Amino acid sequence: MSDREVDFLIVGGGHAGYACARALRDDGAEGSILLVSREPDPPYDRTACSKGYLAGGASRDEVLLSPPGWWEEQEIELATRTSVLKLAPGEHRAALSNKDVVKFGSALIATGAMVRRLRVDGGKLGGIHYLRTLGNSDGIRNDVEQADEVVLIGGSYIGTEVAATLAALDKRCTIVMQEDVVLERTFGPEVGRAVQDLLESKGITVHGGEDLEAFTGEDRVGGVRTKGGLELPAQAVVVGAGVLPDVQLARGAELELGESGGIKVDARLESSAAGIFAAGDVAEFESAVHPAGRLRVEHWEVASAQGRRAAAAMRGADLPEEEIPYFFSDLHDWLSYEYIGPAKQWDRVLTGGSLEKGEFSAWYLDGNTVVAVLAAGRPDELERGRGLFGKKVDPDQLIDQPERPTVA
Ligand SMILES: Cc1cc2nc3c(=O)[nH]c(=O)nc-3n(C[C@H](O)[C@H](O)[C@H](O)COP(=O)(O)OP(=O)(O)OC[C@H]3O[C@@H](n4cnc5c(N)ncnc54)[C@H](O)[C@@H]3O)c2cc1C
Known part of the structure; x- marks a missing residue:
């Protein structure tokens, strides 16, 4: 039994889900659209969470992907603070946390990624943060107001961007990471060394080749200890230890997963279940433009482009993949770089x-x-x-x- 029916169901209000909803209407889809999003905010620019929004330079409204009122104008139903709990692919039914059962024509899974949490001693102390949402960004901003010393665990995008943003707010920032130089895993040691030189020239301390052993402190974090014997004081910690595709829903629906752990989709972004598509950080796709072939990337622009392509596919049309995966990063106003790859x-x-x-x-x-x-x-x-x-x-x-x- 279904409470209600929609033509297009979109699960996840990130870049991919939003782009899909927008493209459906822009391309003239007249059917009903329901976008279900677990977060309290309407879709927003997640990339700002470590940059302008964290720095306090952009307000919450400024990072929204569409102005208030846009959803009603477009006749797209937006259900925030709501999760899709279960998907029955054969019946095209979804069970929502608000108790609705929705029968859909086609669906997009755009559930994104979730942070990889570290299981070490002291990992549950106050003042230890992960960063994925505006709410996380608020938490970091509030917490570091009282902090002089902030330790960043991980030397990839999150670690380097947050260190740059907070250092510009006069916080003493220290990056602790397993790799020898920042960004080494994605860009190699030469480029990593050059970025690290830049960060160090701005007063950020970097400790490479270090494995985290424990967070120390009573209720709140007071320090960080590494297996190599480093003891660093910290009144706040931000962990950027990578993300995992959020495939909880897809697993429950027994959709096929790929080697990267993401939802395996074909060239039209359709999953192993007919009429159910996946896009963005959660999707492992067969790329027509990348020499690596099958891949999963965690880039904003790819998520948006895939959201648009999924919208076409959900309407029975075909929008070929054209864009080479693109990524950008800002380190405060010291450096902006762009990258095509990976x-x-x-x-x-x-x-x-x-x-x-x-x-x-x-x-x-x-x-x-x-x-x-x-x-x-x-x-x-x-x-x-x-x-x-x-x-x-x-x-x-x-x-x-x-x-x-x-x-x-
Ligand atoms: C701090 C930060 C900075 C970044 N900076 C950059 C950058 O500079 N450049 C760049 O290219 N990329 C950057 N990224 C990566 C970029 O934000 C992602 O690639 C992009 O957000 C992926 O979009 P998505 O729609 O696939 O997933 P997401 O944006 O993760 O959205 C998925 C949404 O689905 C929701 N959801 C999950 N499961 C359910 C469910 N069952 N029911 C309802 N809702 C659900 C989630 O809560 C989330 O809101 C950054 C990411 C972060 C966290």
Whole structure:
């Protein structure tokens, strides 16, 4: 038995879910649309949680993806603070936390990713934060008001962005991480070293090659201890230890999962169940434009593009994948960089320019094939990278004067 019926059900109000709802209406879908979102806020720009919103420079309204009133205007039903608890793929039925049972025509699962939590001694002390939502960002902002020293666990995007944002608010920030230099796992040691030099030049301390052993303190965190014997004082901690695709709903519905643990989808983003699609951080897709083929990425723009493609597929149309996966990051106003990839492996990185001067590029080659490009202050270079992505090139033609990235 179903309480109600909708034509399009969207689960998750992140970038993918929002883009799907918007594209359905923009492309003329007339059927009923229900977007169910576990969070209290309407869809917002999640990338601001570690940047402008955390810094206090952008208000809650400013980070919303659409103005208030837009949902009613578009006749899209938005159910916030509501979860889809169960999906019955064969019957096209969903059970919601508000007790509604919804029969749907087609559905998009855009449940995103959830943070990887660390299970170490002291892990439940007050003052230890994870960051995925605006609410988490509020929690960090409030907590660090009383803190002088903040420790960031993890040297990837979250660790580096939050360290930069909080250091600019005059907090003493220390990054502790397993890798030798920041961002090494995604961009390699050369580029990682250059970014780390920049962070250190702004007063951020970085400890690489360290495994976390415990958080210390009574009720609230007072310090961080590593297996290598480091003891660091901290009145607040932010953990950025990666994310896992949120496949709880998909698992319950027995949808096929891929090697990365994400929902396996075909070229039209359809899952193993007919009429049920997946997009964004949760989807493992077969890429038509990336030489790696099957992949899952955690990038805002990919989630939005997939949301739009899923909308077309849900209407029975076909929108081919065209965009090379793209990612950007801001380290306060010290550095903005863009990246196309992700490269799974490479054997050479050709770099040019200076990160500190905000003009820099890095070309990642596997053999002579371009597998990723990172650029700061060089939009033309990124554009050139888009044209050469996945193609064999003459490395001597890529960068006129190759040089090691430097902050000098
Ligand atoms: C702090 C931070 C900074 C980032 N910065 C960048 C950046 O600079 N550049 C970049 O490219 N990417 C960045 N990202 C990554 C980017 O935000 C993600 O790739 C993007 O949000 C993915 O969108 P999505 O719609 O797939 O998932 P999400 O945005 O995670 O949205 C999924 C939503 O679904 C909800 N949900 C889950 N299960 C259910 C359920 N059963 N019922 C109802 N709702 C459910 C979740 O609560 C969530 O609201 C950042 C991420 C974070 C956390």
